[in-house]
Amino acid sequence: MNHHPRHYLAVSDLERDQLLQMINRAIELKKRHKQGIPHRPAVGKVLGMLFEKPSTRTRISFEAAMFQLGGDVSFMPSRDLQLKRGEPLKDTARVLSRYLDCLVVRTFGQEIVNELADWSDIPVINGLTDQHHPCQILSDIMTVMEFKGHDLPRLKVAWIGDGNNMSHSWIQAAARLGFQLTIACPEGFEPDQAILAEARAEASLPIEVIHDPRLAVKDADVINTDVWASMGQDDEAEKRRRIFRPFQVNSDLLADCEKDAIVLHCLPAHRGEEITEEVIEGRQSVVWDQAENKMHLHKAILEWAMRLQDQG
Numbered sequence: 001m002n003h004h005p006r007h008y009l010a011v012s013d014l015e016r017d018q019l020l021q022m023i024n025r026a027i028e029l030k031k032r033h034k035q036g037i038p039h040r041p042a043v044g045k046v047l048g049m050l051f052e053k054p055s056t057r058t059r060i061s062f063e064a065a066m067f068q069l070g071g072d073v074s075f076m077p078s079r080d081l082q083l084k085r086g087e088p089l090k091d092t093a094r095v096l097s098r099y100l101d102c103l104v105v106r107t108f109g110q111e112i113v114n115e116l117a118d119w120s121d122i123p124v125i126n127g128l129t130d131q132h133h134p135c136q137i138l139s140d141i142m143t144v145m146e147f148k149g150h151d152l153p154r155l156k157v158a159w160i161g162d163g164n165n166m167s168h169s170w171i172q173a174a175a176r177l178g179f180q181l182t183i184a185c186p187e188g189f190e191p192d193q194a195i196l197a198e199a200r201a202e203a204s205l206p207i208e209v210i211h212d213p214r215l216a217v218k219d220a221d222v223i224n225t226d227v228w229a230s231m232g233q234d235d236e237a238e239k240r241r242r243i244f245r246p247f248q249v250n251s252d253l254l255a256d257c258e259k260d261a262i263v264l265h266c267l268p269a270h271r272g273e274e275i276t277e278e279v280i281e282g283r284q285s286v287v288w289d290q291a292e293n294k295m296h297l298h299k300a301i302l303e304w305a306m307r308l309q310d311q312g
Helices: 014-035 057-069 089-099 110-119 134-148 165-177 195-200 213-217 234-247 287-305
Strands: 046-051 072-077 102-106 124-126 156-160 179-183 207-210 222-227 263-264
Touching: 014 134, 014 287, 046 057, 046 089, 057 102, 057 287, 072 179, 102 110, 102 134, 102 234, 110 124, 124 134, 124 287, 134 207, 134 222, 134 287, 156 165, 156 213, 156 234, 165 179, 165 195, 165 207, 179 213, 195 207, 263 287
Parallel strands: 046 072, 046 102, 102 124, 156 179, 156 222, 179 207, 222 263
Antiparallel strands: none
16 A cells, blocks of 8 residues: 555544544535435445444444445454454454455454554554544534534533543543543542543643532533443442442433533433433433434544545
8 A cells, every 4th residue: 555544543643623624524424414415435345343342333333334435344243253263463454454445443452453553554443442432532522513513612521420431532532622621430430540641731621530520510511421331341330330329410410500501422321320311311412413423423434544535
């Protein structure tokens, strides 16, 4: 190949303008889709999806995105691959690079996507790791822009719950795109200190980590939560339920924020745990638009990664 593949492994891989361009492109592609205008620049291309973790939305939205762009998809649960028998990642990466045009990876350790990217001649996209969820965050911000306008610096975003991979992606996005972010989590469940320090060094507005959810949602325009126990933490689930109970997003908590604040949840939701039925089905919830937007944003990412923009 005559140029470097365009990988997207964490929000910090891209500059502010590239991130905004991607979100704006997704908004444009969504509009075209609603108008029924076909857009098929990926005819003849194959997207590989290497998933070690189960997935509903990320899988289906990437598949639908690729099909709508005119391409094909090869879905590879890791149990079916030689990886499980110990084939080195670098070998897998080099072989897949000869078959595929792009690879989406959903796995546990960030080092796995990093190593695959190092050895791949094709773009590698992080479809979720324990440390980052960089595609999800862009569709979340796309949703925020649809409901709250494009002037991100005047918005206050609250993240309530675990300092997990989504919180890391929000931290990096706040630094790159320049909005205020307050994370409220129980003590001992804070986000990664190194990710936080790096983001704060470049951020123009405060990125705070506190332990009081009420304080976090005060004046917030966007309220965001996620499951309390991520995949692979099931053994801790009961303990986490006790510790996180005060961090539930419920109507009581929402009484402290702006009346027109929107509520995000990247799903799947455990109703009655991190969010109540009343809130997720309520007028402030935008979670269904948020879920839909993954597909449109994934189209924009695939188009960018495979350099399809010039083709229609």
